[in-house]
Amino acid sequence: MRKNHGIVGIIGWGLILPIGVIIARYFRHKDPLWFYFHAAIQFVGFTFGLVTIILGLQLYTKMNAHISAHRGIGIFVFVLSILQILALFLRPNKDSKIRRIWNLYHNWFGRLAMLFATMNIVLRIQAAGAGKEWKIGYGILFGITVVVAIVLEVLAYLKRQR
Template identity: 35%
Template sequence: MIGSQAFVALQRSDGTLEAYTSPIDTYGTTLVKGDLSFPVHDVSAQNINGQVIIFARFELPMNGSNVVNHVWQGPLQDDDTPGSHGMSGDNLRSFGTLNFHSGKTVAISSHNVKLNSRSKIKIAHGIINAVSWGMMMPLGVVLARLRYLPLQEYPALWFNLHIYCQSIAYFLGIAGGGLGFYLGRQSSSSVKQHTCHRYIGGALLVLATLQVLAHRLRPSKEHKHRVYWNIYHWCSGYGTIIMGILNCFKGFQMMEVGIWKSAYIAFLASLAFVAAVLEVSRCYLNVNKGTATPEGVSANGIEDKA
């Protein structure tokens, strides 16, 4: 983190173990050698039974404080250059306090620590995108299957629910995607580690935007090219759903939030069950009423709303 005063131990490619200090003043730091904000002497390191221990002597601040906050990370490096550590799980829990007077260390419980602005943005990014891409988009598809039910009094109900649900999901997804790109610009290490998550998010925004534009250019039901529009709408729509769900699981993996992942799986299972019930209802109605397809739906099952 910016402002940290780092002690670094690096295993060189020739087998030597080097220890030095490095002040961190940017998120994209490569931990180059440099003087810290306080005097440090005799920095060295040893590899003992596979564990690297850093030794150093340094002078305490003149304000009389004997307690400092400290964090630790590693090992991760690319050849002779220190690598970027992860941004989730144990990487975010590796911190505590060190009392130089008593020599005791105290681990800090993560729930007693106030979230910084970046952590709040990350949480908001995850919640917004999980709700929009991961929940509302699939829900919109299931709502569209209400067209198979005999709702003569409300013939456009399924269409309006489908459009409103996915429109809200789209605009929420725009907001969540913007937060994601902001987080990426603020931390180069995050971008390098989560490239797949970032690319899927970008593809989602592009594909969903094309869906919105295609809706504005939708030909009439009698137009000869309407069937091609239906096929495009179906393919791009389900492509968006699949990528949205995949990226949600990528996010859960990055943040290591197992309980939310389990809850999301339960939501998807419930949604799949509802979709299956609606499909069975459609087949039952078709068999008993002798109707091939409901009004406004093409023979291939693709929505054909005017």
């Protein structure tokens, strides 16, 4: 059960949700397709996050797995993700006066959720004394994500300079 919690969490928070963030940041020129992909992928990632929380609750109750920092950060990230979903339903029109504020809220809460999710994955891999395969596996996944984001950021910068 512990392994499943970790695998589902890493897939959701370490793979699927970052892909959705990358789509929103770097593929807006494919309007409105980027939005539908972003929303759908984030919903799938949220579903993985929900399953991760359920597995975590089962670990806590059945195995008395008491890891307060990991659990607290996980709950915080999950609350942020719920707020992100609620924001979708409260999203003002593009020409609304408060759209800029909504964009700031949505972007920064999303960044905060991803930052804490990443920290939580690393924290738990370390605290669990997981084998090298977990550290290497997540390290490769995280590294690929960072390299892809850097390449896309450079390409976007070069495109703006033209």
